[in-house]
Amino acid sequence: MDSLPTKNIPTKALVVEKPGAPFVLEDVILDEVRSQELLVEIKYAGVCHTDIVVQEGKMPIGSFPAVLGHEGAGVILRLGDGLKESGLVAGDRVMLGYCSCMECPACNEGRKGACNNIAMVNFAGARGPEDSPLRLANGTSIRGAFFGQSSFSKLAIVDYRAVVKYDGPVEDLSFLAPLGCGYMTGAATVLNVLQPKPSQTVAIFGLGAVGLCALMAAKSVPVAEIIAVDILDSRLEMATKFGATKTINGKQHDSIEAAIREVSQAGVDYIVDTTGLTKMINEGIKALGHGGTFAVVGTPRPGELAEFDALDMLVHCKKIIGITGGYCDPQAVSCSFGSAPALADLQKFIPRLVQMFRSGKFPIDTLSKTYPPTEIEQAMQDMKSGKV
Template identity: 40%
Template sequence: MKIQAAVSREPGRPLSIEEVDLAEPQRDEVLIRLVASGVCHTDAESINGRGAPFPAVLGHEGSGIVEKVGEGVTNIQAGDHVVLSFSYCGTCDHCLEGQQNACEHTVELNFGGGLGEDGLSRLSQNGEQLAHFFGQSSFATYTVANRKNVVVVDKDVDLALLGPLGCGFQTGSGTVLNALKPKIGSSIVIFGAGAVGLSAVMAAKIANCGQIIAVDIHDSRLETAKEFGATHVINGKNTDALAEIMRITGGKGAHYAIETTGVSSVVQQSVRCLRVLGTCAVVGIAGDVTLNFFPDVLGTCRTIVGVVEGHALPQQFIPQLIRFYKEGRFPFDKLVKFYDFADINQAFEDSKNGTTIKPVVRIAV
């Protein structure tokens, strides 16, 4: 079938909305009419050449309505409202242990450009294959995804809002609730008050952390963090963040830290702000980081853990986040700004310059 899709053709070039061909869903696959898709930093990294092979149709925070299901799909039906999340194989040791976020085939399934066991794309243009992204390619009017990517959600919530639960919001909140599992009354520092960091702030409040400290360089985002439950905020551009964290925690340091920025110097801070036996979860895409291993890690018995997609099984965790949203405990809608599909490049620009915390592109009304 003919669809409209935002095509990424070469590093640094803006996306171009073009007519492309989409094949019918095969076994274990689902055809979805996209309603909206979030814009995420990982999409931006791919546009700059650090992701799917070119040419590609990006987008990995899609939400939409099921049009058709392929052979073997029994838990999803036409008409279902769905959120699309990351790909995993379901058969490696980690997947079988319930750790799909650590799937041994994560890179090839999410960034390799194919879909399904055959590794081929369902997208093409003039006979040339276009790469899939995260097994969903949701910057399009329609997509085909494996059933494992698809999460059925309640029909009484605005479907256009829900796409970012598939990655950014899942990552931040899941890092707190699934990976760190902080003790009630404990202290946590969240470096970066973007979509991922603010999701972590909301989750830390749900987890009843005693001190929730948000660090950023934008006062407006720090004000938002306070609205979402931060007990303390620090502007790292104007304040010695480490000294202030030590003051807030009585000189001991924090029990937990989450690093979302991907800035190497901030990764250092996220480790060094911890108390003895503290744990740092790194979710930002960082480069080389220099640590003095004895005082930073060994001598203080600290733990550094990488967290992918919030250690979440999307089919369980996304409905849980929607329940929190309905209860008023996870008001992620306050972070969202909608853009028309035609304005997708502006959405990326506004995300980059900080104008918008979480852009969501409306693909269909």
């Protein structure tokens, strides 16, 4: 049993005081662990683009100050009374993903990444918008339980729905932590939702962590052609290393559609957009071949509208689909989207990705760099610039 108090648990966390404010390492107090919650010592936490857009105030979460972070990984210190039969025990290593309501039609079908209430249970806090497990030392309430974890904290109260057990070395969590969101989302979009055939073509827009993992997944199929699009040469070079057959620097072309059709005259079968930029969405839809599918994975700004030629959509049988979390359940057997069995149907999805990493098909250890909490601003700048 840990030696921490049962409530009013002191720890340190990166706090954002208001939209646009920097992350500041502060003393905070955690509430007691409730029945369906765990106390986790966070060893590592990935920095996701979603954390940045929330910190910048471009995506609402209800209130500030807030503790963000939703790609945590660490060790269980304590379990709530309702988790005695969960198969988890203190000392277990865990990765942390997202929450789902467990009650809506999508959750009941196994598509927890497509939960009807995913925004409420993740962005408003797993306990609900008026109930947070965090406060400042002066008593000020902090928006917590972000994605059921708020893992930019040394200790975190975590909703059990976000927990995935990991049996490997704790040191590996330094590069496995982003499996909880970004890496899983990119890979599951390809393997669990789109399910391209070996004869088909895939284009990836945006080569951050999500895009590169989508690319690795497409390479693992393997598909006939992978077109990688970004504006940073460093990321395009990395895409080639991971299996892209053609790269396009968006800054060097007036039309992304034209650049893609120079490579694939008939258009491409699938496009995975991780940029969230409406310009890229508009260009991408035009670049689809007959029967092609455009997957919106990156987060557009609220209120921004994409445009498309409705007749072109009809005549060429094109499809647009929004995908959150690759539609998969990171803890259990994920759904198949279509008639062919997805890898996620055969294994638990995050453990499957770990297996792919071990076999050399998912080299995620080369994607990340570790920073101390005091250097989070530098980490975000390096992420934006393409250094990591």
